[in-house]
Amino acid sequence: MDWSMEVNGGSSKEMPGFLTRVWQGIISIFAMVKSCFRGFFERVWKLGKDDPRRVVHSLKVGLALTLVSLFYFMRPLYDGVGGMAIWAVMTVVVVFEYSVGATLSKGLNRGFATLLAGSLAVGVHELASLSGDKSEPIILGISVFLQATVFTFLRFFPTIKTRYDYGAMIFILTFSLVSVSGYRVDKLLEMAHQRLSTILIGSALCVLVSMLVCPVWAGEDLHNLIAKNLDKLAASVEGVVAENFKEGEGEEEGEINEENPSVLGYKCVLNSKPTEEALANFARWEPAHGPFGFRHPWKQYLKIGMAARYCAYSLEALNACTNSDSQAAQELTQHLKAVCTKVGHVSSDLLLDLSSTVKKMTTSSHTDLLVAQLNIAVQELQLALKILSNPLPVHVSIPDIVLIATVASLTVEISARVEDVAEAVEELSRIAHFKTETAEENKQKAATIKALADSDGPHVAIHVDSL
Amino acid sequence: MDWSMEVNGGSSKEMPGFLTRVWQGIISIFAMVKSCFRGFFERVWKLGKDDPRRVVHSLKVGLALTLVSLFYFMRPLYDGVGGMAIWAVMTVVVVFEYSVGATLSKGLNRGFATLLAGSLAVGVHELASLSGDKSEPIILGISVFLQATVFTFLRFFPTIKTRYDYGAMIFILTFSLVSVSGYRVDKLLEMAHQRLSTILIGSALCVLVSMLVCPVWAGEDLHNLIAKNLDKLAASVEGVVAENFKEGEGEEEGEINEENPSVLGYKCVLNSKPTEEALANFARWEPAHGPFGFRHPWKQYLKIGMAARYCAYSLEALNACTNSDSQAAQELTQHLKAVCTKVGHVSSDLLLDLSSTVKKMTTSSHTDLLVAQLNIAVQELQLALKILSNPLPVHVSIPDIVLIATVASLTVEISARVEDVAEAVEELSRIAHFKTETAEENKQKAATIKALADSDGPHVAIHVDSL
Secondary structure, rough: OOOHHHHHHHHHHHHHHHHHHHHHHHHHHHHHHHHHHHHHHHHHHHHHHOOOOHHHHHHHHHHHHHHHHHHOOOOHHHHHOOOOOOHHHHHHHHHHHOOHHHHHHHHHHHHHHHHHHHHHHHHHHHHHHOOOOOOHOOOOOOHHHHHHHHHHHOOOOOHHHHHHHHHHHHHHHHHHHHHHOOOOOOOOOHHHHHOOOOOOHHHHHHHHHHHOOOOOOOOHHHHHHHHHHHHHHHHHHHHHHHOOOOOOOOOOOHHHHHHHHHHHHHHHHHHHHHHHHHHHHHHOOOOOOOOOOOHHHHHHHHHHHHHHHHHHHHHHHHHHHHOOHHHHHHHHHHHHHHHHHHHHHEEEEHHHHHHHHHHHHHEEEOOOHHHHHHHHHHHHHHHHHHHHOOOOOOOOOHHHHHHHHHHHHHHHHHHHHHHHHHHHHHHHHOOHHHHEOOHHHHHHHHHHOOOOOOOOHHHHHHHHHHO | OHHHHHHHHHHHHHHHHHHHHHHHHHHHHHHHHHHHHHHHHHHHHHHHHHOHHHHHHHHHHHHHHHHHHHHHHHHHHHHHHHOHHHHHHHHHHHHHHHHHHHHHHHHHHHHHHHHHHHHHHHHHHHHHHHHOOOHHHHHHHHHHHHHHHHHHHHOOOOHHHHHHHHHHHHHHHHHHHHHOOOOOOOHHHHHHHHHHHHHHHHHHHHHHHHHHHOOOOOOHHHHHHHHHHHHOOOOOOHHHHHOOOOOOOOOOOOHHHHHHHHHHOOOOOHHHHHHHHHHHHHHHHOOOOOOOOOOOOHHHHHHHHHHHHHHHHHHHHHHHHHOOOOHHHHHHHHHHHHHHHHHHHHHHHHHHHHHHHHHOOEOOOOHHHHHHHHHHHHHHHHHHHHHHHHOOOOOOOOOHHHHHHHHEEEEEEEEHHHHHHHHHHHHHHOOOEEEEOHHHHHHHHHHHHHHHHHHHHHHHHHHHHHO
């Protein structure tokens, strides 16, 4: 009794404290849930804001699925496909992809693979049923095993893997389903025919919604990606070269770069290969759209991407060079600063010009001029190195100049790779029949370039004179 | 008559010639078909020979499909799943992937998504059917639209995209199928239950065949890929550095490299990121296997891969340096050849040591020694540059030494990045509790390293003395 009283008394005393704690616990759980939800919705908002086409794509999928559901909700439609509406719904879910090219690729693969495999399976089933009830499942089993093995192996072929992988899978699926279920289903031909027609309906619906409602073209995305990567490279080339000539602020390279995110833009280009290849692969399935013709040379974009990537590799090496603190090195650095910065600047201008060539699909009349300017700037840089050493300042030792020599040499290397990009873009403009600039644009641009040249003029004049 | 005679006569005269031509045509078509077939079978043979696991995988898919066909061929099994065997066949075709991890990932995603979406859809269907015949299709249509929109948008989240993308698709699929077909099917719960059980049977069969018959583990592949990439880098580091000191044979860099394909091994490392990430993603789904525990740190392999890739970027820049023909440069080159080659050689040894650490999952006791040797070699290189310039040969100008300075500087950069790889491997060995070497292995390795050191000894001795 005493003990029980004590416990009771104790608990009654603690009750308000306990309740408060429970209450606080509930409040904190609510706060946590609320912050979780807020974090989640902030991420959703950011995802949608970064690319509003994602929201549109989600709505398009919802629309296509609701439309295909009508095959269930409307009796004439449901009966029209013989109750096989399930395949239309399934097709919409698995075929609808983000870009038109990807949707077309999946839809066509699915349609043709179903048609081929269905016909073959019906044939095999007819043959097997002729052989008698006992041997029928054996023949069917062997044929399923053989076709699955052969087509799975074919999926390892690089050409099939990139373009017809989904088709090969659907072939295996349809062949197995039709030939095996033929053993139990009576009206096999009818079933196969209905399945094919519902799949064609589903695929066609996907392709139509994907192409007609705010279409996302993989080709256009590839086009923009390449132009954007050239812009990023342009910012990085100028930035990284300039970073190397910043007067010794004693900062770490990393810190400086963190302040200038545009300098690190080239890092995106390092890893852009898989995205570019996927987009080019889908773009090949797309019909003519906007400024892009039916046989637009998407492969050439991959070549530009590759050239840009090699440029980014050299930038990565240059970005790794750290500022030297030696006094002698600083003197030399100042001497070479102007010429190196000029090479970086002209490379950057050339990249911007190439990016605008790609963006506007219009051959720029200034590309050749900029390439020539770049060559002159590189010659100036080499000349500046020669002048520098004649006579070599006595207090300069080789370790002092190793860094600056590396920067100079990598800058030259980068300019050579920028010229490779220029060549690839020039080839694209030739193959894809880019327009040439109008006189008006021409004049406007010439004025800009003249202004640029004037601001950099003195270096050119001095070094060209001393040639 | 005349004309007809003429024609007849003409044709009868030409007959032998015509027949011969047709015969030749047939023969040449046969030859073409034969050469096509031969080409095709040669490619098939090569594909299988390069990785015989591909053949095994194809046979495994055939086996799994034949096993699942038994659900059609055997009456008790067919009735057991209520005639829904179609879903089991479909599941096997779409879930069976090359590696165990990929199969498990798809199987689990499919199983759980079907369970969740099925329960939710049955609930929604019950609610909708309570609301009356008129409003039922409207409620169902809205719910299908909403869930498709929301889940399609969720697929854009990076975490969901990498791990649960397939699950999200199956969720949309199952929800739509079950809720919409509920409008026409009477025994909805039974149908959903049978669908779930056949999908679970199909998934389980895939996982079992994939794991029990010659399993291909994504984790093991990742492990081997990283070790192989380190080996390739080791060959390239030594090769590329050596190429730069080849005595002017007047050959193009490209030509020299084509003779030594091992020098270009680093090119594979440049683009290995997507493969590594896919393998790491699948490896996370795999149970403990072989020497890899359940929570093996697969992410750390990605860090090693990243460090190796940065090393390859610098190698790419170094490989772009071309041999100079200037006589003065050659003198300098000879002077620095020994020290640079040594840095390349020790870097290469260190990479091989790291690769063997990863391969054997055994911490090498020589890693620290090799890192120390590498640091000494780098210091020697810097010292050699200092000695060289004191006094600087009068006939040497800066352009002469730009190239060699760049080579030296990039060699130092590469060695620094090799040390980053060493750090990443060291972290892996710590997190994954690698074994330490036995005394026997230790002794054997020490002898090898001593032999190596002896052969390179002179340079070390000279330069360490002159410190």
